[in-house]
Amino acid sequence: MDDAVTEMKIDVAVIGSGAAGFAAALTAKTHGLDVHIFEKAEVFGGTSAISGGVAWVPGNHLMEGASTDSAEDVLRYLRPHVGNRSNDALLQSFATQAPRMLAFLTENRFLRVGRMEGFPDYQAETPGGDAAPNGGGRSVEPLVFSGAKLGDWLPKLRHRPSKLPVVGTMSELRRLAAVKTDFWEFLQGWRAIPRTFWGRLTGANHLASGAALIGWLAHAAKSLGIPLHLSTPLESLVVESDRVQGLVATRGEQTMRVAVRKGVILASGGFDHNGALREAHLARGAAQGYSVGVPSNTGDGQLAAQASGSALANMDSAWGAPVCLVPGSGPQIVIFERGKPGQVIVDANGERFANEAQPYGDFVRAMLEANAASNAAIPAFMIFDQTFRDRYPMGPLLPGVTPESAIDNGFLTRTDSLELLAEALDINASGLVQTVNRFNEMAAAGVDADFQRGEFAFDRYGGDRSVSPNPCMGPITRPPFYAVKLYPGDLGTNGGVHTNEHAQALNSAGQPIEGLYAAGNCAASALGGFYPGAGGTIGPAMTFAYIAARHLAGEALAD
Numbered sequence: 001m002d003d004a005v006t007e008m009k010i011d012v013a014v015i016g017s018g019a020a021g022f023a024a025a026l027t028a029k030t031h032g033l034d035v036h037i038f039e040k041a042e043v044f045g046g047t048s049a050i051s052g053g054v055a056w057v058p059g060n061h062l063m064e065g066a067s068t069d070s071a072e073d074v075l076r077y078l079r080p081h082v083g084n085r086s087n088d089a090l091l092q093s094f095a096t097q098a099p100r101m102l103a104f105l106t107e108n109r110f111l112r113v114g115r116m117e118g119f120p121d122y123q124a125e126t127p128g129g130d131a132a133p134n135g136g137g138r139s140v141e142p143l144v145f146s147g148a149k150l151g152d153w154l155p156k157l158r159h160r161p162s163k164l165p166v167v168g169t170m171s172e173l174r175r176l177a178a179v180k181t182d183f184w185e186f187l188q189g190w191r192a193i194p195r196t197f198w199g200r201l202t203g204a205n206h207l208a209s210g211a212a213l214i215g216w217l218a219h220a221a222k223s224l225g226i227p228l229h230l231s232t233p234l235e236s237l238v239v240e241s242d243r244v245q246g247l248v249a250t251r252g253e254q255t256m257r258v259a260v261r262k263g264v265i266l267a268s269g270g271f272d273h274n275g276a277l278r279e280a281h282l283a284r285g286a287a288q289g290y291s292v293g294v295p296s297n298t299g300d301g302q303l304a305a306q307a308s309g310s311a312l313a314n315m316d317s318a319w320g321a322p323v324c325l326v327p328g329s330g331p332q333i334v335i336f337e338r339g340k341p342g343q344v345i346v347d348a349n350g351e352r353f354a355n356e357a358q359p360y361g362d363f364v365r366a367m368l369e370a371n372a373a374s375n376a377a378i379p380a381f382m383i384f385d386q387t388f389r390d391r392y393p394m395g396p397l398l399p400g401v402t403p404e405s406a407i408d409n410g411f412l413t414r415t416d417s418l419e420l421l422a423e424a425l426d427i428n429a430s431g432l433v434q435t436v437n438r439f440n441e442m443a444a445a446g447v448d449a450d451f452q453r454g455e456f457a458f459d460r461y462g463g464d465r466s467v468s469p470n471p472c473m474g475p476i477t478r479p480p481f482y483a484v485k486l487y488p489g490d491l492g493t494n495g496g497v498h499t500n501e502h503a504q505a506l507n508s509a510g511q512p513i514e515g516l517y518a519a520g521n522c523a524a525s526a527l528g529g530f531y532p533g534a535g536g537t538i539g540p541a542m543t544f545a546y547i548a549a550r551h552l553a554g555e556a557l558a559d
Contacts, residue, residue, distance in 0.1 A: 004255060005257060007256075007257045008258050009258075009259040010035065010036050010260060011028070011260065011261045011262045011552075012034070012036075012260060012265065012549070012552055013038060013247055013260050013263075013264045014028070014036070014037045014264075014265045014267060015268045016039065016040075016046060016269060016520070017037050017039040017218075017228065018046030018049070018269060018520060019217065019520070020048075020541040020542055021046070022214065022218060022220075023105065023519075023546050023549075024265045024546070024549045025037050025549075026108075026110050026226070027104065027545070027549035027550060028262075028549040028553065029221075029224050030104075031549065031555065032553070033549075033552065033553060035226055036228075037221070037227065037228045038229045038232045039229065039232060040231075040232065040234070040268070040300065041158070041230065041231070041294065041296040042156075042231045043156050043158040044153075044157060044158065044214070044218065044228060045157050045210070045211070046158070046269055046296075047210075047293045047297065047491070048213060048214055049211050050159070050160045050210055050292070050294065051210035051213075051538065052170050052209050052210060052535075053141060053170070053210035053211070053212055053213035053214075054139050054141045054534045054535035055113075055140055055213075056098075056139050056532055056533045056535040056538070056539035056540070057099060057101070057102045057139070058073075058095065059071070060099050061102070061103055062114065062115040063115060063137060063138060069130070071092065071095035072128075074095040075088075075091055075095055075128070076128030077123070077126050077127065077128030077129045077130075077532065078091050079091065081530040081532070082528040082530050083528065084528075085314060085317075085528025085530075086525070086526055086528035089500065090500070090501050090526040091526070091527070092501070093501035093526075094526055094527070097543050097546065097547055098543045100546075101542055101543045102140065102542075104546065105217075108220075109220075111216045111220070112143040113143060114143055114171070115137055115139070115140055115141075116137050116139040116140060116170065116171060117137065117171060118132050118137060119137045119461060120137065120457035120461055120533070121138060121457075121458075122359040122361075122534075123359075124456070124457035124458065125456060125457065130533075131457045138533055139533050139539075140535070141170050141171065141209070141535075142215075142216055143169065143212065144169060144208050145206070145208075145212040145216050145219070146207075147205035147206065147207045149219050150218060150219055150222065153228075154205060156230060157207075157211065158211075161328075166193060167206045167207070168191075168195070168208055170209055174336070180391045180392075180399045180400060181391050181466050213538070229251065229256075231251055231252070232250065232256065233249060234247060234249050234268065234300050234301065234304055235247075235255075236248045236304055236307065236308075237305070237307070237516065243513075243515045244263060244513060244515035244516040245515065246260050247264055260515065262515070263515035263516060263517060264515060265503075265518070265545065266301035266304070266497060266505075266518040266519070266523070267522055267541070269293065269296070269520065269522060270293055270297050270299065270492040270493030270494060270496065270521035272291040272294075272298075272490070272493055273291065273294075273298050274297075277299050277302075277315075281315040281316050281495065282316060282493070284372070286318060286488055287487075287488075290323050290331050290487045290488060290489035290490065291318075291490045291491075292321070292330075292331050292332070292333060292491055293490070293491065293493070297493075299493075299496075301497065301518065301522040305497045305516065305518065305522075308513065308516065309507050309513055310497050310506065310507060310513055310516065311498040311506055311508045312495065312496060312524065313495065313497075314494065314496075314525055314529055315493075315524075317493065317494050317495050317528075317529035318491075318494060318529075319490050319491035319531060319536075320363075320364030320365060320491075321333040321335070321364060321490060321491050322334050322338070322364055322367065322486045322487065322488065323486065323488075324395045324485065324487075325485070325487065326395055326396055327410065329396070331489050334360075334382070334486060335462070337382070337393065337394055338356045338357050338382070339357035339458075339460075339461070340388065340392045340462070340463065340464055341388075341443065341463065341464055341467045341470070342385060342388035342391070342392075342474040342475065342476055343382055343384035343388050344356060344382075344383050344436065344476065345380050345383070346383060346427065346431075347370060347374060347376040347377040347381075348376040348426065348427055349374065349427075350429070350432030350433070350434070351435055352435055352450060352451065353366060353377055354370070354451060355451035355452055355453045356453060357458070357472045358453075358456070360531075364490070367488050368488055378487060378488060379485040380485070380486045381484070382485075382486055383421070383476065383481065383482070384476060384482050385477060385478045385482070386478045386480055386481075386482075388482075394412075394484060402414075412482050412483070412484060413482065413483045414480050414481070414482050416480050416481070417479065417481065418433050419432075419433065421481045421483055424483075425483055425485075440475040440476060440477065442473065443473040444475070445469075446473060447470070448473060453473060454473055459472050492521045492537070493521060494521050494524070494525040494529050494537070495524055496518065496521065497516075497524060499517070499519075499523050499524065499526070500512060503518060503523070503544040503551065518548075519541055520541035520544070
């Protein structure tokens with residue numbers, strides 16, 4: 001045999017080491033299968049590792065009233081939003097298997113999670129939606145994980161470009177961000193502060209959010225002896241006798257030929273950074289430079305599957321999220337800042353074009369539609385005053401902390417008047433002044449007559465409950481005035497391999513390709529690109545990875 005060629009035979013090959021990849025591998029291993037993970041990048045974790053790590057799992061065992069959160073409730077919520085971009089078999093598979101996936105991982109101690117208290121579904125007003133009035137909610141988040149447990153795997157875990165000063169769950173960080181507005185809320189997140197210092201003192205290397213999610217799962221995989229091959233990109237799939245029999249990958253100068261007895265599970269992410277695919281499929285304005293997906297997500301799984309006979313679907317879809325461009329760090333998504341009072345988002349005409357506080361995917365859709373009509377909404381401009389800057393975070397900046405470097409490097413624009421702000425940014429000055437004056441009048445009344453900001457559960461969750469009558473609206477009056485440019489970014493694309501309810505890849509005739517499965521952003525979204533709530537990418541990704549591994553193991557899914 002050629003010394004430059006390595007051959008192996010295993011039961012299951014998992015391509016990708018994000019949440020879906022690890023969920024698939026752990027499920028397969030627990031069912032007695034010999035499974036290996038192959039990761040293109042030199043670090044593991046994918047976009048999952050730099051995400052919030054939240055998973056949308058309706059009916060989860062931590063949810064208050066979970067016994068009454070039926071699959072039919074979930075389907076009533078999903079169906080009108082998904083429409084014909086998916087099918088009912090996929091939706092039913094997700095609704096029934098998502099809570100079982102989470103129970104499997106937690107009962108086996110592969111993962112520990114807590115509920116996102118009070119976090120509503122993103123379209124909670126839809127029948128079947130969950131407004132989380134009593135602290136329930138369908139979204140769960142990983143508990144903080146001690147990275148030291150990963151041993152020699154820890155340096156290989158993907159990390160965010162910039163570190164937060166405090167290590168805490170998403171819920172804890174949200175509470176800490178209320179330090180200037182709600183001290184009681186702040187105190188409920190205080191544990192994150194001593195934990196951070198203790199972790200640094202003891203070398204625990206505490207991990208939170210997406211890093212914690214991957215930390216838990218990777219620790220379980222390492223403990224079970226699942227091999228993880230880094231810097232090993234997929235080159236092609238091997239198809240013989242109408243079945244995927246293996247794959248070819250490379251590691252440096254070496255070729256790896258991997259035969260599989262059961263199959264291949266593609267969990268390699270979207271085509272976030274494949275310029276040609278983005279240009280061919282996504283909306284004008286959804287540029288590659290605005291994606292927060294990791295650079296290694298270039299559609300390798302989709303292209304390999306297509307070359308092996310798989311159909312692709314929903315290729316025009318991405319998980320939209322507005323981003324600000326942070327010098328030295330790249331795009332950063334802007335979520336809850338948009339729900340806070342005392343700011344508006346305008347186009348170059350100085351006009352609002354959407355409810356600023358709405359879910360991020362909906363806001364980006366509105367941004368792209370506004371730009372198609374006016375060619376003036378990319379970039380858009382988030383306008384706020386000193387009161388907002390004193391009270392709330394903005395991108396990487398803590399409340400009340402505005403270093404001059406943030407002005408000097410162009411992240412923030414600051415002037416003494418709205419007119420000067422408009423001049424500095426080439427915004428129509430009279431349009432901006434009129435918009436802010438009208439907004440201030442509506443804020444005093446607490447009613448957004450133009451875009452209904454603050455009338456929806458998600459809006460109010462991101463607002464400031466110390467402000468009334470509308471927690472999402474407040475005047476913009478106190479100089480100096482600031483602006484941040486916003487762009488139509490994404491968390492990743494969600495078009496890809498067309499799959500059935502078992503996560504099997506389908507050919508153009510709709511028939512399963514034996515031995516080939518896909519989950520996560522590598523697959524066409526089972527929810528048709530609809531973002532149902534916090535963790536609307538990771539929850540379904542892990543669920544269908546779990547489904548795929550069980551199907552490979554020959555286990556039928558219970559209703």
